[in-house]
Amino acid sequence: MEYNFRDIEQKWHQRWVAMQTYKVTEDETRKKFYVLNMFPYPSGAGLHVGHPLGYIASDIYARYKRLQGFNVLNPMGYDAYGLPAEQYAIQTGQHPAITTEDNINRYREQLDKIGFSFDWSREVRTCEPGYYHWTQWAFQKMFGSFYCNKCQSAQPIEELIKHFEKEGTADLDVAQSEELSFTAEAWKAMSDVEKQQVLMNYRIAYLGETMVNWCPQLGTVLANDEVVDGVSERGGYPVVQKKMKQWCLRVSAYAQRLLDGLETIDWTESLKETQRNWIGRSEGAEIAFKVKSDGVKSEKSFTIFTTRADTMFGVTFMVLAPESELVKELTTPEQKAAVDEYLAYVKKRTERDRISDRKVTGVFSGSYAINPFTGETNPIWISEYVLAGYGTGAIMAVPAHDSRDYAFAKHFNLPIVPLVEGCDVSEESFDAKEGIVCNSPKAGVTPYIDFSLNGLTIKEAIAATKKYVKEQGLGRVKVNYRLRDAIFSRQRYWGEPFPVYYKDGMPQMIPEECLPLELPEVDKFLPTETGEPPLGNAKKWAWNTKTNNVVDCSAIDHETVFPLELNTMPGFAGSSAYYLRYMDPHNDQALVSDKADEYWQNVDLYVGGSEHATGHLIYSRFWNKFLFDLGISRKEEPFQKLVNQGMIQGRSNFVYRIKDTNTFVSLNLKDQYDVTPLHVDVNIVSGDVLDIEAFKAWRPEYASAEFILEDGKYICGWAVEKMSKSMFNVVNPDMIVEKFGADTLRLYEMFLGPVEQAKPWDTNGIDGSHRFLKKFWNMFWNKEDFAVTDEEPTKEELKALHKLIKKVTEDIEVFSYNTSIPAFMIATNELTSLKCNKRAILEPMVVLIAPFAPHIAEELWEKLGHNTSVCDAQWPKFEEKYLVEDTVKMMVAFNGKTRFGIDFPADADNATIEAAARGHELTPKYLEGKQIVKVIIVPKRMINIVVK
C-alpha cells in the first residue's frame, strides 16, 4: 500500500476537529503541563518555513508530555495590534480590523495544515474587547498602586495616602520619580489637584513629563528596546529626544526582583546575560558637593553618582548633563551666553548623531564645586557625554581613571592626577579596577579627612571611602540601574485605548465595571490637523460621568462630560499577560479564575525567538510580578523554562548576467566574464540547477534571455541571507506540505539541526525525511495488505525497539530532536532488514513517532485496531534488560592507541579483565619485551594497557 500522505493528513485534520482531540480542561486527577509559543503577529506575508520551527518543537514536546500522562495546555492566539496593519490602513483606508482578520484567517489555514495539537477553543486575540478588557484592567491596577521598597511589593495607593496623612514623607522608602519632602500638615493643606499631582510621583502607571524617543516619520514615541542604533527598529527612521507628557510604567521599581528572578528560572545563560546587561545594576555612592560661585561659598550643593568612590582625590573637574535642572542654577551671568549657545547645539543633535560622532564638546558653567575630602575647588562643566537620565545627571570627573573624563580633560586642558601606583596616564587613562592606591593625602594633612587610602587595593579603597562617606553624612551608598521606566503611550490608532478621561487636566480612571473601553471608529487613521493622535479624529470619544458611557465629543462640558485619552497602548501591553488569559480565556468576570490559575500556575515551557530578550520578556516578567504582588498570579516568574528557537535563514540563489547584455553565465564559468549577480526566485531552482523555462517566464525582461551552460545545465550560486521577499528566497510551508506532506515537513524542520541554532533552509535535503516515512509505513504492509502479526518478538527486535525508546525519550527531554530522527531511521532500517512485522514491536514504534509525525501515527494506530486517538496512548517504557548483552566488546588500547576489540562475558568484573590483560592472554605479540605500567579499564568500553 502506498503512503498516501494527502488522504491521511486530510482525514485526520477532520477527525481531530470532530473528536475535539486537543481540547483540554482542568483535571485535578492529572498533573498539568503548560507549553506555550510566543504568539505571532499576523503579518500580510503569511507564514514562511521559518515560522513553524518553534511551534513544531513545542508541539512535539506537548504531545510527548500528553503521552506520558500529563494534562497538557498548548494554546495559540494572535498578537493582533500592530503597526503594519495601521500603515496599510493609512495607505488604503482599509480598516486595520479587517486586514488583521484576513491575515489571521490565512495564518490559521497555514497552521492547520501542519497538524499542531493546539486547543483552538482557547484562542485569544489582543485586539478583541473581551481580551483587552484585562489589559486595561491591569493598567488601572498599576495606576492605583505604588511600589514599597521596604516590603518589596506593589501596594494600594490608599496605603501611601494614609502614610502622608500621618507623617508626610518622613520615613518613606518607596519607588518614585523624584524625591519629594513634605509634612503631614502640608499634605492635608493641598488641594485635590495638588494631591493628585503628588501621587503621580509614586504610581506604578504614571503620567510623566519625560525625555522620550520621538520618531517623526512614524509620528509616535518608541520604547528603548524599539530603538536600535538611534533609528526605529521598524522602518529604520531617525529618532530624536523630546520632552513629552506620556504614560509610563515604573518597571525600574522591579529592577532588583527582575535581576534576582533570573537565578530561579531555566533560561539560556546568554539570554539571562542580555537581561542582566539591560537591567544594568551598578553599586556605587552618591556624594554631595557644595558649590562655590564666583569664589563666594554658597549654601547650594548637588549630588553626583560614582562607582569609584576611591578616586575622590583625583577629581579635577565636575560635569553636568546639558538637560540637568542644575545647569540653570549653576550657570554664572558671565557664562550664560556661552552656555545657551552650547545648549542650543546639543538640542539640535539626534540620538543618532551622538552615537555616530563622539566629539568632545562642552562649556564651562562659571561655577566651582568643593571637594568634600580635600576642600579643593573644581570647575563645573556642562557636556553631552553626561546623561541626564542616569544617576543624578552630574558626575565628578577623574580623568586619570576614566577614559571619557580623560578625553575631556585633554581637549580642554584640565589637570590629570593619577592615583594608582605605577600607572602611566600620559597617553591614556587607567580604567582598570586593580592596583594599589597612591597619591592620596596622608592622614591629618587636610582638615577634612583623618585617614589615608595609600597602600590599599582599589577594592579596599572603594569600601573604605563608602564607609566614610556614610559615617560623615557626605552622601549615601546607592545602587543604580540602567533599566528605565517603560513609556506606555503611543500616538497610534491600532492599539488598546486607555480607560482614562481628563478632569481639570488630571487623568481619571473610568470605573472598573465599565471596562472594556472599546476602541472608537475614526474616519482617518492619521494624526489630526492639530497634531493630536489619530483618536483625536473620533467623533464619539468623551466620557459622561453621570451615565458612565462614551458619548459624542461635542457634548464635552468639563462638568459631567470629559475628554478621553487620545493615546493608545504599545505593542507589549497585550502580550504581557496573555499566558494567564489562555488559562481561562472566556471569563468575563476576571482575568483568570482562581481555580484555573491555581491549576495551571505558570508556563512550564516557553518557546520563541531571542529577539524579544529586552522587550516582551522583560515587560512580561514585570507585569507578572505586579500581578503576583496583587495575588492574581501564583508564581513570581511566568516562564519557568525558555527555549529560543534559532532563526531559519534563507538560502538565496543567484544568476550571473554579463554586463550590458541579457546573457546569463553558469556559476563556474562566471569568472571569465564581467558579470552582475542577481537574486533569482529559489522556487524555480532545484539543487542549484536553474529551471530555464521557468526563469524565462518569471519576468518579461528575461523571456529572451540567453544562457551559457556547463554540462548542459545552468548552475546557480548561493548565499545564506535573511529570509525575505526581496531576496526571493522565501519558501512557503504550504508548498512543502502539498508536495511531501506535513509529517515530512515536521520531521525535516527538526532534522535540520538543533532547535536553538540559526540555520539556513535548504529544501534539497527533504527527500531523505520523506523516504524515511515511506520506509516506516512499509514496515506495516505486505504489498496491499496490512500485515502485522501477533508473533513473539525476538531478542534482536526488542533490542532495536528499546534502544530507540531510550534514545527518543532522552532526546525529547533535552530538545535534541535532530538526533532522535536518525535513531528512528536506524531502528526502521534494522527492523526492515529483520523483516519484523510484529505488533509487540510496531505498536510502540507508532507511539514513539506520534509526537513527530502525528498523521501517519494516527492512521497506523487505527489500522492496528484502536478506536481512540494515538494521543491517548501510553508512552512506551524503556527496559534496560533488553539492551543487556551476553558479551561486551572491549577495545584494547596500548598507550592510548586502539588496536582491536575483544569479547568478554558481560558480567566479568574489572579484576578478571585486568588479570587477563596483565597475564598477556590478550595480546602477546604487542606485549613482548615490554613492561606493563598500568591497566586502565573504562567500564564496558576499553582496556587501556600502558606499557614502557
Added chain:
RNA sequence: GCCCAGAUGGUGGAAUUGGUAGACACGAGGGACUUAAAAUCCCUUGGCCAGUGAUGGCCGUACGGGUUCGAUUCCCGUUCCGGGCACCA
C-alpha cells in the same frame, strides 16, 4: 571597549560530556531493475601514502601550547564569525 555563545568532510550536522571522530541525511560518483524516465534498491565517499587485493600506515575537529595512558571535549594564549550592552560615571 565590556559581557555571552561558537568554529568538526563538498553541505546540514552526530559523538553516550575525557574513551574507536565524522552517526544520520543531503550532494557527488559507480552499479542493479527499466525501451526510457520517474520511483526503488545496492556499493563508494575526510585527506595523503603503500598494496592486484583483503588490508596496512601517516595526518586530521580554526591556530599555538599545556594537563592526561588517552583531548572535538578540560586549562592557557591567538585568530575568525555570531549575539548582547555601550559616553551608564
